[in-house]
Amino acid sequence: MSLDQVQCIDQIIQSRQSIRAYLKTPIDRQIIEDILNVAARAPSGTNTQPWKVYVVTGCKRSELIDRVCQTQTEIFKKPELAQQYQETFVYYPEKWVSPFIERRRENGWGLYGLLGIEKGDKDKMAAQHLRNYQLFDAPVGLFITVDKVMGIGSKMDISMFMQNIMLAAKARGLDTCPQAAWNHFHRIVLEVLDASDQEELVCAIALGYADPDAIVNQFVTPREPAENFAFFLD
Template sequence: MTQQMSDLVDQAIRSRHSVRAFINQMVEVQTLKDILHVASRAPSGTNTQPWKVYVVTGKKRDEIVERVCHAQLELFQHPEKAAQYQETFAYYPENWISPYIDRRRENGWGLYGLLNIQKNEKSKMAQQQLRNFQLFDAPVGLFFTVNKVMGIGSKMDIAMMMQNVMVAAKARGLDTCPQAAWNHFHSIVLGILGASSDEELVGAIALGYADPEHIVNSFITPRVPVDEFAVFLTDE
């Protein structure tokens, strides 16, 4: 790989971040197909290619947003109904430990601080949480499912495929936000998508053109240095 090519790949990876405000500009269907075509080169165990992707735009997108936002608003008012909307697998741990809980808090309060949301302003927090289910106004929603018969490794395969989608989108001037929040409302989402009963929702991606004027898109999360997470073993 030439230096120029590696620089382009590195730039696409480095410049990708979770965008939480999009402009009302549609994405060409062929562009979406091109992104998915290249993303499908993601590795998968024994080449099972376990992913299925639902691409929603227009009225179907709006239906999902409306139905799930309604459910989320209902939960704000009646938290006891949360049992109706349980994710099918645990994305986050039941018991948090450091340094992960510290990074999570830093991320949350960094975002809320940028949006001038204080710790006691539950209504503002709720409205920002609702933005997830509005796809942050992105015109395209991608919902990734897997057949329930497949193991946890297939979710890892789909995660790699989703990363490819995000990098390929960035290389084409588009932005994304990966989302696990939708998993709580899988019963609503899968029903609207017309998914079969043997499918499980793994995650979603909001995709479109970032709003360059919105302050929320200036929020870039930090990364720890390589020496903090990598162990180099040698014979020397």
């Protein structure tokens, strides 16, 4: 591999960021198929390739957005309703501890700060949260499911597949945002997608062309250097 290729790959990895405002520009179906074909080169335990992807656009996208936004809006008014919309697998810890809680807060307030949302401004926070369920205006939503028969390891496989999607998209001038937010509404999502009872929603990805003028897209998150998390043993 040449130095140029190494720099190119590093550049794609480093320039990927979660994009939360998109242009309405549609994406050619062929480009999406190319991204999915290349992403499917992801490794998976014993090559099980456990991913299934629903590429949602047009009327289906509108139906999904309408149904979930309506439900989320009802939850804002009556927070006790949230109990009815639990994820199928737990993503985050029940009790947050350091250093994760600090990073999480920095992330949340960094994003809100950029958007001019102050602590306690519940309406603006709710509106920003709702943007998740509008796919941040991305023309394409990728909804990834797994067969319930598969074990927890399949979620590792799907994570690698997702990262490949995001990098292959970036290489084609497209941007993404992985979205676990949809998992709370898995029952609605799977019903609209006409998925079988055997499927579990793992994650969604918003896919589209970034809006270059949207301030939210200027949000670049920090990373710890390797020296803080890697331990070289000899």
